[in-house]
Amino acid sequence: MKTIKSRKITKAIFAVLVLFVSALSAFAYPPDNAAVLYYQACMLYEVDSEMNGMLNDLRSGRIEPNEEIKEFLKKNRRAIDFVLDASEVRHCDWGVDYSQGCEALMPPFYKFRQLSYLIVADARVLAKQGDYKTALGRCMSLYKMARHVNERTLISYLVGVALNAVANDCVIKILSDMPQDMETLTLLKGQLVRIDRLPFSVKPALRCEHEAGIISISLDRITDVVRGFDDGASKDKILERIRASDKQFFDRNREYWGKYMDAVQTAFDLPYPKAYSKLKVLSEKPSKEFSKNPNATFAAALAPGWHAVCSLSIRSGTDSNAVKSAIEIYLIKAKTDKLPDALPAGLPGDLFSGKDFEYEKTKDGFVLRCQSKDFLKDKIHQYEFKVKK
Amino acid sequence: MDKEKNEKHLDELISHAINTEKPQFDAEKWKQKYPDEYQTLLSRAAKGDSARQPGILKVILKSPLTKIAAAAVIIIAVSFFSAHQDSSEQADTITVSKITKSPVEMMTAISLTIAYRKGGIEAVEEQCKQAFKPIGPRPRSLSIEQILTEFNGNSKTSERTEL
Amino acid sequence: MVQKPDTVLVKAAIDGDADGFTELCRRYYPAMVAIAHSVLGDRHLAEDAAQQVFAKAAVKLPQLKKENRFAGWLAVICRNVARDMARNTEKLRTTEDLSMIAATAETDDDAEEVRKALNRLSAPAREVIFLRYYDGMSYEQISSVLDISEQAINGRLRRAKKQMADYLRRNGFVRFDYGQGKK
Numbered sequence A: 001m002k003t004i005k006s007r008k009i010t011k012a013i014f015a016v017l018v019l020f021v022s023a024l025s026a027f028a029y030p031p032d033n034a035a036v037l038y039y040q041a042c043m044l045y046e047v048d049s050e051m052n053g054m055l056n057d058l059r060s061g062r063i064e065p066n067e068e069i070k071e072f073l074k075k076n077r078r079a080i081d082f083v084l085d086a087s088e089v090r091h092c093d094w095g096v097d098y099s100q101g102c103e104a105l106m107p108p109f110y111k112f113r114q115l116s117y118l119i120v121a122d123a124r125v126l127a128k129q130g131d132y133k134t135a136l137g138r139c140m141s142l143y144k145m146a147r148h149v150n151e152r153t154l155i156s157y158l159v160g161v162a163l164n165a166v167a168n169d170c171v172i173k174i175l176s177d178m179p180q181d182m183e184t185l186t187l188l189k190g191q192l193v194r195i196d197r198l199p200f201s202v203k204p205a206l207r208c209e210h211e212a213g214i215i216s217i218s219l220d221r222i223t224d225v226v227r228g229f230d231d232g233a234s235k236d237k238i239l240e241r242i243r244a245s246d247k248q249f250f251d252r253n254r255e256y257w258g259k260y261m262d263a264v265q266t267a268f269d270l271p272y273p274k275a276y277s278k279l280k281v282l283s284e285k286p287s288k289e290f291s292k293n294p295n296a297t298f299a300a301a302l303a304p305g306w307h308a309v310c311s312l313s314i315r316s317g318t319d320s321n322a323v324k325s326a327i328e329i330y331l332i333k334a335k336t337d338k339l340p341d342a343l344p345a346g347l348p349g350d351l352f353s354g355k356d357f358e359y360e361k362t363k364d365g366f367v368l369r370c371q372s373k374d375f376l377k378d379k380i381h382q383y384e385f386k387v388k389k
Numbered sequence B: 001m002d003k004e005k006n007e008k009h010l011d012e013l014i015s016h017a018i019n020t021e022k023p024q025f026d027a028e029k030w031k032q033k034y035p036d037e038y039q040t041l042l043s044r045a046a047k048g049d050s051a052r053q054p055g056i057l058k059v060i061l062k063s064p065l066t067k068i069a070a071a072a073v074i075i076i077a078v079s080f081f082s083a084h085q086d087s088s089e090q091a092d093t094i095t096v097s098k099i100t101k102s103p104v105e106m107m108t109a110i111s112l113t114i115a116y117r118k119g120g121i122e123a124v125e126e127q128c129k130q131a132f133k134p135i136g137p138r139p140r141s142l143s144i145e146q147i148l149t150e151f152n153g154n155s156k157t158s159e160r161t162e163l
Numbered sequence C: 001m002v003q004k005p006d007t008v009l010v011k012a013a014i015d016g017d018a019d020g021f022t023e024l025c026r027r028y029y030p031a032m033v034a035i036a037h038s039v040l041g042d043r044h045l046a047e048d049a050a051q052q053v054f055a056k057a058a059v060k061l062p063q064l065k066k067e068n069r070f071a072g073w074l075a076v077i078c079r080n081v082a083r084d085m086a087r088n089t090e091k092l093r094t095t096e097d098l099s100m101i102a103a104t105a106e107t108d109d110d111a112e113e114v115r116k117a118l119n120r121l122s123a124p125a126r127e128v129i130f131l132r133y134y135d136g137m138s139y140e141q142i143s144s145v146l147d148i149s150e151q152a153i154n155g156r157l158r159r160a161k162k163q164m165a166d167y168l169r170r171n172g173f174v175r176f177d178y179g180q181g182k183k
Helices: A002-026 A034-044 A049-059 A067-075 A077-088 A098-103 A109-128 A132-149 A154-177 A182-196 A203-216 A219-227 A232-243 A247-268 A272-289 A294-302 A306-336 B002-017 B027-033 B035-046 B056-062 B064-099 B109-135 B144-152 C006-014 C018-040 C043-063 C067-089 C110-119 C123-134 C139-146 C150-170
Strands: A358-361 A365-369 A382-386
Touching (some): A034 A132, A049 A154, A067 A109, A077 A109, A077 A132, A098 A219, A098 B109, A109 A132, A132 A154, A182 A306, A203 A247, A247 A272, A247 A294, A306 A365, B002 C123, B027 B035, B027 C043, B109 C110, C006 C067, C123 C139
16 A cells, blocks of 8 residues: 555656656747847847947947946847857857858848947946956857857858957957956956867858859859849859850859869968968959850859958957967966066967967057068057056 | 047048049039929929919818819729739839849848958948848837737737637 | 028029029039939939939929928938939949959058948948038038938047048058057
């Protein structure tokens, strides 16, 4: 009797547990796809150009947080929370149909940078209030968002690079404003190590462009691709060639595109100066051959400025390396109460030259300078870090 | 002092770039180019009284009989034009689609990449904004109650009445 | 000679006074060319658009409810005409031929870089820049054309110039450090 009763109780408890867990999963938040949350943030967030301009001024350090911005942050707390929650979800699937090639529909990129300015504003207000850890946490969310946005396509990579730059700038600003606190700096260093583990490379974008081009160079797809161009004369020429084409026209163009993209992908692996000059030549090659070589028709239409993509990619990596190096220098300052006289060994370096940054102490802090120039911008980048006294 | 110099330098750069030579309005050329519009302007002088007649809408709405007559004319006109629409509109649609991009076309990977090439991330954002414009702005407030009213007809109903 | 106020000229034009209307055209032609230029990116097209604006205004003027809103009303017509023209000519600010597709931020001459910087501005910001620099219009005059306060104009101009300066600096205008106070 007792055994039967205890079995019944066990079954009842088990049943309750099963129901409880099922109920939990039915109301589980966040969902297992970050894109769902980003889309909700996009839907909730509306900003007029005046306020967006003000947030941009705050982001670039032209103004300090003011009451209007704080009020605006309060009104948009839900959107901010959605972004922060989304950034914590590992998996992000935007639902892009890559089988559509170049015509794959993209997520609403215009909202992402607006949202990033909102998060930066939140971070800056928190920093102003002395809560540097939470402020830097916001920057980590931005880094993660940049990696989420970079799904596979070239355009999403470029948007991701822009968001990554916003995050870097915000970290630099907060580092310059905060006291050199060992605990916060060590925490930040650890967070950046974890960020580094999240993939953020141009390589998948190159592979995607290769594949997308192959898919799109076909009779049933290409007219839609060509319609995307604004230049009437070139478009007419391409359409004229398509009308006059034989069966092998598309095969030859796909072959040309495949070989072309192989050369581009190989060039990206070269050290920056060589990569840049090689990619510049490759960028211009299809358009130079366009008028005389029908096989280059679609490559001329599809190929972007690869040398520019290369420079942006190198710049993004160099910016991140500058931040990581700066943290090490701040840690030394926190330990010894003075800045090092020379750059410590073993720090991540300048990807433009492949060497260490040049380090120089200034009146307000220190500067890290690249040793080779960005050929796209024709300038040598430098990063200024202030030390709060 | 440097700030003023920089300000002046930027002013000079902008002035040089956008060709700020003041355009002069040539009235005679304009009259020749737009003779009909010019005549419309002049014809108002011939009316004597102020050309700003009370709006036709105000005239119609004064009398109930004219209101009904106007409504009948509108109904007939709409029916006529919607019947007539198919063939002519189709041609217009084909023409328009050749020139303007649809929201879908604006949001493809290739289209956004081209926008980036031309104007960087700002151009991408502008194009996305244009693509989403037809949807219109989100309603200022959309409460759960409103959503439930839409779905159930009565937000206060807590249980389904039909099974 | 004292200039007649706009309201007087507008009333006269509504009553069919051609001289009054052409005087209004002379006054506002540069502003309309500036607005159209900010949309179309081409001076000649902008002048065509401005003339079209006055053609429409000549017909629609009796519909204007308040004479003191003439400038703003004209600006609205101008934007619509310019946008229609842009759609029909497939030109919006700048065009690139196929040989330029692969190139991005090459080192062009100063004017080209500044035009690129202008193109990156939002439409309202660009409009204000064109009005200010095209016609040397005062804030008061711009305010009447755009129907916004002088403060808002100041804010837009300031932000637009900062944005342009940042872009120019990022693109290698090393001799130019707007707002930095450094060479």
